[in-house]
Amino acid sequence: ETGVTQSPTHLIKTRGQQVTLRCSSQSGHNTVSWYQQALGQGPQFIFQYYREEENGRGNFPPRFSGLQFPNYSSELNVNALELDDSALYLCASSLAKGGTQYFGPGTRLLVL
Amino acid sequence: KNEVEQSPQNLTAQEGEFITINCSYSVGISALHWLQQHPGGGIVSLFMLSSGKKKHGRLIATINIQEKHSSLHITASHPRDSAVYICAVLDNTDKLIFGTGTRLQVFP
Numbered sequence: 001e002t003g004v005t006q007s008p009t010h011l012i013k014t015r016g017q018q019v020t021l022r023c024s025s026q027s028g029h030n031t032v033s034w035y036q037q038a039l040g041q042g043p044q045f046i047f048q049y050y051r052e053e054e055n056g057r058g059n060f061p062p063r064f065s066g067l068q069f070p071n072y073s074s075e076l077n078v079n080a081l082e083l084d085d086s087a088l089y090l091c092a093s094s095l096a097k098g099g100t101q102y103f104g105p106g107t108r109l110l111v112l
Numbered sequence: 113k114n115e116v117e118q119s120p121q122n123l124t125a126q127e128g129e130f131i132t133i134n135c136s137y138s139v140g141i142s143a144l145h146w147l148q149q150h151p152g153g154g155i156v157s158l159f160m161l162s163s164g165k166k167k168h169g170r171l172i173a174t175i176n177i178q179e180k181h182s183s184l185h186i187t188a189s190h191p192r193d194s195a196v197y198i199c200a201v202l203d204n205t206d207k208l209i210f211g212t213g214t215r216l217q218v219f220p
Contacts, residue, residue: 002156008187033208042116042198042210050182056207088153098142103155 002026004093004104012110013081021076021093021107031055031097032074034066037088037106040048049074086111115139118199118211125218131186133214135199138180142206146173146184147198149213155198158184189218 003026004030025032031050035043045058049068063079072093078085079103092101116137125131135144146158159166159173161182166173170189175182186193199211 035208035210040212042200043155043208044213045207045209048206054156056205058207090153090155092155098202100157100160100207101145102157103147106153106155108153 001028002102002104003095004091004102004108006104008090008107009105010108010110013110015081015083018077018079018083019081019089019109021078021089021091023074023076024034025072025074025093026102027090029093029095029102030072031094031099032068032072033092033094033101034074034076034092035084035092036060037090038084039087040090043090046076048097062086077086081111083111085109115209116187116199116201116211118197118214120214121212123214123215123216125189125212127190127218127220129218131165131187131189131193131216131218132146133184133199133216135184135211136180137199137201137209138181139201139209140195140204141201142204144175145200145202146182149196149198151195158197176198181219186216191218191220194218 005024033048034046037043047057092103172185196213198213
């Protein structure tokens with residue numbers, strides 16, 4: 001148990017829909033990162049938030065957006081879902097920007 | 113070419129064997145992580161290191177910064193060690209770049 005929780009655990013959507021995934025960080029952690037892991041691949045960095053500001057972004061289109069709240073919980077929003085967005089979405093929190101990251105269990109998204 | 117390469121991609125072993133997983137990277141880093149991912153998807157951080165060697169129980173991780181190479185060793189392997197082991201580097205923009213993982217199966 002890392003103290004990082006994600007919801008929902010599983011989700012099925014259709015192409016074109018929008019989805020919001022949630023992450024609750026470990027207590028005291030001000031940094032959260034989001035990753036997309038396609039089947040059989042390593043995770044890919046989507047973006048990182050530090051104290052409610054975006055602190056770096058990977059090669060993902062603008063339809064992937066995020067928020068970090070004052071309590072450091074976080075959301076990942078994906079608009080106009082595509083079939084290739086089907087993946088495991090992981091969030092990880094850390095005490096500081098370069099610190100050890102503690103991963104949540106992930107949300108498995110299936111886009112039909 | 114991926115910025116983080118792991119070998120082997122798949123590994124099978126008999127219980128008790130000594131296991132080595134290798135990781136090479138091509139970018140500047142501030143730290144390197146070894147992670148364990150079980151079939152359910154959850155990821156556990158095993159080590160974060162920026163130099164030398166760390167040991168935790170039967171696990172040992174080493175890094176050679178000059179050669180841009182790290183190894184994860186498992187001594188006296190056990191079936192419960194079966195998982196995907198992922199090497200990830202923290203680049204100089206605090207972004208984690210992952211390898212594709214090594215799938216380890218340890219048979220009794």
